[in-house]
Amino acid sequence: MKLPDLMLTGWAEIRAHKMRSFLSFFAIAIGIATFFYTLSILSQRYEDIDQTVKISGQGRISTSTSHALTMTQYQDFLHLLPANTSLSLVTDWGNWGTSPWYKGQEITKMGLVGVLPSWRDVDFVYRLEGRFFNWQDIENKSRVAVIMVRPREKEADSSWSTYGPDPENPTIALEELTYRHNLLNQLIQIGQETFTVVGILHIPPVKDDPRFLSNRDYISLIQIPYTTWYDIQPSYRDYFETNIRIVTGQENTANTAATQTVSFLRSQFGPEEKPDIQFFRDTVKDYIQIAYAELKKMLFLGFIAMIAGGIGIMNVTMAVIYSRTKEIGIRRALGATQWDILFQFLIEAMLLGFCGSAAGMLLGYGALLRTAEDVSQMTFSWWVVVLSVLIGLFTSFLFALYPAWQAAKLKPIDALKYE
Amino acid sequence: MVIQCKDLLKIYFSGEELHALDGVSLSIQKGEFVSVMGPSGCGKSTLLNILGLLDQPTGGEYFLNGTPTARIKDSVRSRLRRQNIGFIFQSFNLMPRLSVLENIALPMRYSGIERKLILPRARELAQQVGLEKKIYNTPQQLSGGQCQRVACARALANRPSLILADEPTGNLDSKSSQDILNLLQQLNQKGLTIIMVTHDPKIAAGTQRTIHMKDGKIV
Incomplete structure (x- = not known):
């Protein structure tokens, strides 16, 4: 199955399981918001240090x-x-x-x-x-x-x-x-x-x-x-x-x-x-150390939220697989390979991860706006956006891998007979 | 020869050994329309699943279009299934959330056909089974007979050489059953090989040959 078809199928399934999808989406969004916020501050601090060292x-x-x-x-x-x-x-x-x-x-x-x-x-x-x-x-x-x-x-x-x-x-x-x-x-x-x-x-x-x-x-x-x-x-x-x-x-x-x-x-x-x-x-080094210690705590919180999000995705994918075992059998009967099934569930989870990341970044941005001393001085680095999306996608991928593999290795006949 | 089986054996181990197929040997020529009959639990569906590469025999040999299938990888089985076989099930097995058009298109999504060719071909098949006006409906909006016609169209999507139908009329009224039989006969006349499991002697009478099974054996 081609990627656009996998994505369309994934999107349809996300919409069909609204509540489950929302819970995973929400957990991922919270995790990514924390990451985005922390990484943005980290990026801003490094930029400030760069500028201050340049001037000093x-x-x-x-x-x-x-x-x-x-x-x-x-x-x-x-x-x-x-x-x-x-x-x-x-x-x-x-x-x-x-x-x-x-x-x-x-x-x-x-x-x-x-x-x-x-x-x-x-x-x-x-x-x-x-x-x-x-x-x-x-x-x-x-x-x-x-x-x-x-x-x-x-x-x-x-x-x-x-x-x-x-x-x-x-x-x-x-x-x-x-x-x-x-x-x-x-x-x-x-x-x-x-x-x-x-x-x-x-x-x-x-x-x-x-x-x-x-x-x-x-x-x-x-x-x-x-x-x-x-x-x-x-x-x-x-x-x-x-x-x-x-x-x-x-x-x-x-x-x-x-x-x-x-x-x-x-x-x-x-x-x-x-x-x-x-x-x-030494002043710069001390500042970085203090800033890093403070940000490490936040990154840890973000990490915990991402684990929670990942477990949510795993749980949703597991539940979806049980409720769609028959569908897996039909797809296998129609010619889907194990890889097709694996990719279908991975893409579905990663789509959820992507949406969660996008919402998380918006949340994080909102938090930055609220806590920033001066909004006009805030700069956004593309690497923070890219890294946040990658973290969201990778978490979804990682936690969906096991259930997706379980789905892929179902025998077509066992899946077809499942009621 | 489309199908050649020799001493097919299927044993289920659930506490005690259950011989679902017990040395079935069978040959089916290209263009044949064969029905398989027998009492419940005689191994009809097991045979069909093995012929459709959905299940593997415990022993024996099975050649599909001359290709040995007993010890091939799962990916090769999927490819052979996709390229050679179309399935029609008693309970239709349509995707409830997909439209008629998307259901018919589904096998083509796995076969690597160029995307822009998929929907026109699905439309053509819907027309062939008389459902051109229902292509945007979902299966829940169709009658049993219409659902089975969608399943027939879907089975034809990848232009298979073999159609395997597992009690395709089992859930249908007599008129719809006759319609499906007529449709299968038309397909057979166009050169398709069809193997159909049925309980209904009237339906079996509409095929060219009937294989009777009992206790996992052809009788």
Whole structure:
């Protein structure tokens, strides 16, 4: 019998045994829904990791030291590291509570950090208005600032605008200020110093920010050149930490870079310097392990549901065979071979498995829509769809094989005589 | 010669040995219309099942169109059955959920005939048995006589050389029985070899030769 005929026959039999078919279909659908949901999340996580690693750079390590590095030390350090390495130094936030002023209006307290131009080499997910710092700004210790501003979520957020040292004299949040005024090329006052705003970095909303494994920016900041930061606050030099970020561009050079970093910092600041080197690959590995452990539990549940579905299919196929023994005999008398009978029951079960898989995927999709933080960020991989269908088909095939074989090996005359 | 049997033996083992066929030797020529008669349990249907390759003899030889069939594989038996034999059963054995047309087409679905040729051929056969207006009906919507005519048409689907009919008129009234006999006679006149098991001497009288059986033997 040809495949289209087998499928038509199978479909007719599924329709003829509605209740039994529905129960198997339902169990398969539940199993596939769990698989589809779990695999989709797994696929999404791997895609997120891929994207975050792409943005964060290969061979990324980070550490910190309690000393400030001079630009000469920076150059020496960079020369020690593998070729094409990006080395970025970022000062601490300093004395939390910097209150800049703009045209007589106090801006809500925020962090003030000193950075190098290499800061933008990796993890640069911002929309830049104006320009970023250049090495000339570093050399000249220029009084220039780049404002890093969060997306403005709602108009005149009262908690932002009233949060300040003096409730009688409310401050304005930087987000609100940048929304109301174009600060580019404007002057802002930080302490005793006046800075020109040369650039505005717009932080993407969290849902559009792929850096979920590296640091996201949850608050607005003002950046100034690294050298300027120490210039206006010289006492901070031996007081706050300097964060060091090294991206070699290749995973296999990360270890070398780590060794060189430790030896460089010890050579500069003494043997008591014990930098804690953090490898980005370990962060990724830990994340995968946690995600995998969580998903393993769900896959186990899906597996149990599929076993239940499979047993349902087996049960239905067995019952169908008993009720159709005579029919098997007639088909054999009309020339059907054992293979024809075997395929007929397998195709029937696999059709049920296919329909169950399709319904399961819809269920799983619905569950994803309900649980997703942001639907627009969800991506669907074809391999998840194909794998879910294959799991459904394979389960039906596997569990229908034994009863179908029992049907196929019935002797034609015994089947014909069965009442 | 379409059929040649020598010393066919069929023994059932259910506590004690039961000899359903006890050394049956038989030859049937091409184009013969043979009836098999005898009391219930004499082995008529067992003989027909063995001749139709639905069952295997315990001993003896059976040649179908010159091919020995005693020790052949199940797949070869299925092929021989499909290519050479058409069955007509007392209880019709039609598929209840299939239409008349699909019932007639069913043997062709297993014979590898090109799909587009199957339904036109089934229609032609329905017309041949006078059921062209009932092709979309299911067996439940037909009378006994009509069901048996569908079974006749189905038996002819793969253009067999041999028709085996197991009491085809057993469930029919006398008029319908006569119609089926007439139909079988027409087919026989077209060259088909027919072997028919019957209890009815009037029906047997309409065949060319009658074989009488008793206690598993031809008498």
